[in-house]
Amino acid sequence: MENLHEEIEELIENKKINELHKLLDEINSADFPSLLEDFEEEKRLVIYRLLTKSKAAEVFAELDSDVQESLINGFTETELKNVVNELFMDDTVDLIEEMPANVVKRILRNIKDTDRKIINELLNFPEDSAGSIMTTEFVEFKETMTVQDGFDIIKKTGLKKETVYNCYVVDNSRKLIGSIEVKEMLISDRDVKIKDIMEENPISILTSEDQENVAKLFDKYNYMAIPVVDKEKRLVGIVTIDDAIDVLQDENTEDFEKMAAMLPNEDTYFKTSVFTHARHRIMWLLVLMLSSTFTGLIIQKYENAFAAVPILVAFIPMIMDTGGNCGSQSSTLIIRGLALDEIKLSDVFKVIWKELRVAIIVGITLAVVTGIRIYFQYGKQYPGRVLLLSSVVGITLIATAVISKFVGGVLPMIAKKLKLDPAIMAAPLITTIVDMCSILVFFKVAVLIMGI
Amino acid sequence: MENLHEEIEELIENKKINELHKLLDEINSADFPSLLEDFEEEKRLVIYRLLTKSKAAEVFAELDSDVQESLINGFTETELKNVVNELFMDDTVDLIEEMPANVVKRILRNIKDTDRKIINELLNFPEDSAGSIMTTEFVEFKETMTVQDGFDIIKKTGLKKETVYNCYVVDNSRKLIGSIEVKEMLISDRDVKIKDIMEENPISILTSEDQENVAKLFDKYNYMAIPVVDKEKRLVGIVTIDDAIDVLQDENTEDFEKMAAMLPNEDTYFKTSVFTHARHRIMWLLVLMLSSTFTGLIIQKYENAFAAVPILVAFIPMIMDTGGNCGSQSSTLIIRGLALDEIKLSDVFKVIWKELRVAIIVGITLAVVTGIRIYFQYGKQYPGRVLLLSSVVGITLIATAVISKFVGGVLPMIAKKLKLDPAIMAAPLITTIVDMCSILVFFKVAVLIMGI
Numbered sequence: 074m075e076n077l078h079e080e081i082e083e084l085i086e087n088k089k090i091n092e093l094h095k096l097l098d099e100i101n102s103a104d105f106p107s108l109l110e111d112f113e114e115e116k117r118l119v120i121y122r123l124l125t126k127s128k129a130a131e132v133f134a135e136l137d138s139d140v141q142e143s144l145i146n147g148f149t150e151t152e153l154k155n156v157v158n159e160l161f162m163d164d165t166v167d168l169i170e171e172m173p174a175n176v177v178k179r180i181l182r183n184i185k186d187t188d189r190k191i192i193n194e195l196l197n198f199p200e201d202s203a204g205s206i207m208t209t210e211f212v213e214f215k216e217t218m219t220v221q222d223g224f225d226i227i228k229k230t231g232l233k234k235e236t237v238y239n240c241y242v243v244d245n246s247r248k249l250i251g252s253i254e255v256k257e258m259l260i261s262d263r264d265v266k267i268k269d270i271m272e273e274n275p276i277s278i279l280t281s282e283d284q285e286n287v288a289k290l291f292d293k294y295n296y297m298a299i300p301v302v303d304k305e306k307r308l309v310g311i312v313t314i315d316d317a318i319d320v321l322q323d324e325n326t327e328d329f330e331k332m333a334a335m336l337p338n339e340d341t342y343f344k345t346s347v348f349t350h351a352r353h354r355i356m357w358l359l360v361l362m363l364s365s366t367f368t369g370l371i372i373q374k375y376e377n378a379f380a381a382v383p384i385l386v387a388f389i390p391m392i393m394d395t396g397g398n399c400g401s402q403s404s405t406l407i408i409r410g411l412a413l414d415e416i417k418l419s420d421v422f423k424v425i426w427k428e429l430r431v432a433i434i435v436g437i438t439l440a441v442v443t444g445i446r447i448y449f450q451y452g453k454q455y456p457g458r459v460l461l462l463s464s465v466v467g468i469t470l471i472a473t474a475v476i477s478k479f480v481g482g483v484l485p486m487i488a489k490k491l492k493l494d495p496a497i498m499a500a501p502l503i504t505t506i507v508d509m510c511s512i513l514v515f516f517k518v519a520v521l522i523m524g525i
Numbered sequence: 526m527e528n529l530h531e532e533i534e535e536l537i538e539n540k541k542i543n544e545l546h547k548l549l550d551e552i553n554s555a556d557f558p559s560l561l562e563d564f565e566e567e568k569r570l571v572i573y574r575l576l577t578k579s580k581a582a583e584v585f586a587e588l589d590s591d592v593q594e595s596l597i598n599g600f601t602e603t604e605l606k607n608v609v610n611e612l613f614m615d616d617t618v619d620l621i622e623e624m625p626a627n628v629v630k631r632i633l634r635n636i637k638d639t640d641r642k643i644i645n646e647l648l649n650f651p652e653d654s655a656g657s658i659m660t661t662e663f664v665e666f667k668e669t670m671t672v673q674d675g676f677d678i679i680k681k682t683g684l685k686k687e688t689v690y691n692c693y694v695v696d697n698s699r700k701l702i703g704s705i706e707v708k709e710m711l712i713s714d715r716d717v718k719i720k721d722i723m724e725e726n727p728i729s730i731l732t733s734e735d736q737e738n739v740a741k742l743f744d745k746y747n748y749m750a751i752p753v754v755d756k757e758k759r760l761v762g763i764v765t766i767d768d769a770i771d772v773l774q775d776e777n778t779e780d781f782e783k784m785a786a787m788l789p790n791e792d793t794y795f796k797t798s799v800f801t802h803a804r805h806r807i808m809w810l811l812v813l814m815l816s817s818t819f820t821g822l823i824i825q826k827y828e829n830a831f832a833a834v835p836i837l838v839a840f841i842p843m844i845m846d847t848g849g850n851c852g853s854q855s856s857t858l859i860i861r862g863l864a865l866d867e868i869k870l871s872d873v874f875k876v877i878w879k880e881l882r883v884a885i886i887v888g889i890t891l892a893v894v895t896g897i898r899i900y901f902q903y904g905k906q907y908p909g910r911v912l913l914l915s916s917v918v919g920i921t922l923i924a925t926a927v928i929s930k931f932v933g934g935v936l937p938m939i940a941k942k943l944k945l946d947p948a949i950m951a952a953p954l955i956t957t958i959v960d961m962c963s964i965l966v967f968f969k970v971a972v973l974i975m976g977i
Binding site: 099101103224227228231232237238255256259260274276291292293294295296297314315317318319321322325326328329330332333334335341342343347348350351354355357358359361362363365366368369370372373376379380383384386387388389390391393394395397398399401402404405406407408409410413415416420423424427430431434435438439442443446500501504505508512 | 551553555587676679680683684690708711712728743745746747749766767769771773774777778781782784785786787793794795799800802803807809810811813814815817818820821822824825828831832835838839842843845846847849851853854856857858859860861862865867868872875876879883886887890891894895898952953956957960964
């Protein structure tokens with residue numbers, strides 16, 4: 074890739090346009106987005122102008138929005154018109170949503186009247202709904218058609234459709250009545266009626282459906298496309314699997330961010346400004362920082378205990394970290410299980426029972442290892458009290474494991490029940506809650522056993 | 526779904542097989558896996574036997590392995606043969622990998638000789654390689670063929686192929702020389718030569734390629750299938766997008782698990798035994814628990830400091846939690862950015878510079894809020910020292926933010942550089958490291974400023 078970049082730079086500088094044309098022809102269109110990004114604006118335009126019309130539109134749709142903007146700024150009106158009218162409708166909508174107002178105006182001016190109406194409709198669907206990610210470019214048949222009729226339609230309009238492999242059958246009031254795969258048509262005879270080989274009552278989704286649920290359908294079932302209908306069951310668009318993958322990855326990224334106590338962010342790491350990064354991170358940090366002062370208050374209450382036995386303070390980090398880690402293990406498994414529909418809300422008692430048993434095994438192991446460690450580390454220093462100390466820390470660790478796995482297991486399910494995103498009940502919040510409990514247990518047990 | 530279950534139960538108990546047959550016919554095959562799971566073994570078999578042959582194979586491939594096993598145990602040899610020979614080759618391989626030895630023997634006995642050879646080959650590819658997830662059922666053309674020849678092949682063999690929409694062209698030594706979409710064929714005339722409309726030098730992957738990289742290709746480019754070749758560039762299989770989605774989701778789950786300090790687990794939450802759960806969680810808990818004793822040692826060293834100013838101990842939880850959260854925010858963003866290829870190893874200085882600036886904004890905000898809080902909370906209690914205390918905690922918070930964002934940003938990149946999975950450098954490990962640094966800074970600053 075590095076060499077390719079230099080080679081192109083050289084050809085542009087030496088104005089060897091023919092050779093450049095030939096070189097660009099050999100590059101897969103999927104590789105252009107990252108390639109173009111590395112060139113300065115003027116050279117970008119030179120390269121882009123040498124692409125064939127259909128390749129240019131394909132490449133353009135995949136570019137990052139700032140590269141798209143820089144290209145549009147260099148385009149003549151005719152060039153802009155060509156690109157916009159080659160784009161699939163849903164890509165045009167994405168483009169409009171990303172561009173600043175003055176660029177949007179130029180784009181809308183160059184769109185065909187008929188298309189503008191559809192785009193306006195698409196722009197009106199709520200963000201993250203099926204309507205907002207669907208494409209209106211699908212192949213539709215009437216039920217009276219034959220397979221040959223179907224192929225004729227595909228041949229005539231196929232290039233302008235996002236997929237021709239999943240076609241849909243509508244009745245006279247445009248209601249969805251069937252779906253048919255081109256595969257079925259290919260293995261049938263040409264004079265067979267579409268309605269005899271179509272799948273009746275295909276699964277469809279409403280325009281208002283959350284995109285996350287749409288993506289889950291693709292994950293669960295092996296669909297390549299799913300039809301989108303309005304409330305009257307009229308076919309208005311389709312969602313294709315490649316859009317579903319993007320949604321799936323975005324939703325995963327969002328979960329990762331929420332689980333690390335950040336507000337989700339749509340841009341990539343480097344595209345996000347320092348100030349925005351800070352803004353997305355500070356809210357939860359403040360909330361959690363202020364909450365953790367409660368643990369501080371508990372410690373303050375036991376000032377006399379650690380004045381008498383200062384070594385107790387040295388165990389605070391270990392107990393806090395272990396509790397936090399135990400709890401976040403459980404919450405991560407439950408959050409992910411809920412996201413993948415592997416765990417249902419009604420499973421809450423099964424989760425508690427499972428986590429309880431895991432906690433006891435884990436807690437006892439941790440307690441035994443720590444007990445031995447304390448015995449060898451402090452045996453000489455506190456010969457009379459080392460066994461008491463071992464017991465205090467050991468009991469605390471078992472209690473911490475049980476509490477943290479209970480809290481980590483249950484809180485995400487409560488969040489889901491309350492229609493909140495379970496992902497907010499992840500490591501950071503769980504840690505803060507578990508801290509309080511485990512430090513309280515620690516000092517209570519210490520006072521009790523060591524008689525401080 | 527609940528009602529459907531009861532309805533079916535009732536029909537089975539009243540032996541209304543005809544009605545049951547009709548009801549089952551109306552259910553989408555994608556809904557059977559979760560439906561069948563809820564029935565007891567015997568009724569499962571009754572339902573399964575009422576499915577049509579092709580639907581039965583489709584459903585079978587999607588079942589969980591324990592449901593598959595229970596069905597196979599109820600199958601006659603003829604039934605088993607029917608199912609196994611209807612399955613796609615890669616699904617058979619998955620099945621064999623999941624079943625216990627006695628079931629595998631029964632399966633292998635019922636596979637056609639020609640298929641057994643291919644399956645043995647597929648079984649020999651390393652786990653998680655492209656070879657292990659590819660299917661050998663694809664459509665291939667010779668370059669001399671016409672579009673009509675192509676359609677004839679699809680019509681004859683299409684039903685047994687995993688996809689007919691992406692076809693591949695090989696030369697006489699079976700080397701991959703082109704790919705062609707059925708779409709292109711549909712819009713071309715029947716007598717056009719395949720080689721004139723095929724895409725030359727299509728992107729392909731080696732059988733040994735890591736499945737994660739394969740899934741990334743699908744995520745990055747809008748492919749529906751990618752051809753898999755051996756070292757001699759001979760076409761041996763294809764990976765289709767639905768398999769890639771499964772890989773993508775599995776890899777995401779694995780990252781979630783690693784980032785919460787667990788060994789990755791292939792089974793779902795409930796399918797994993799309590800003992801396995803405990804085993805997967807205990808290793809990292811032990812390592813992190815023992816590491817956090819170093820923070821304890823640091824605290825021990827400053828016994829005199831907190832003997833003089835006991836309130837210092839009360840700030841330990843807040844400083845530890847804030848450091849952990851700050852660090853895990855950064856590490857999560859970097860780990861995710863690396864996984865999505867949005868961040869490259871060469872960006873390390875860009876990351877450090879960005880994190881540094883974010884850390885300063887975040888750190889100062891946290892310090893100011895905490896300073897004010899301390900002033901109001903402890904102003905009356907420690908009138909002479911409250912400003913000193915505020916400064917100590919404030920300075921520590923700023924330092925903690927800088928250290929944690931640096932460590933969180935850099936460690937995942939170092940892991941990647943060392944060819945380790947960046948996901949292990951997540952919240953738990955970062956927290957433990959940051960704890961040590963921040964507690965050390967805290968006491969050093971306290972001793973210095975408060976003159977203890």
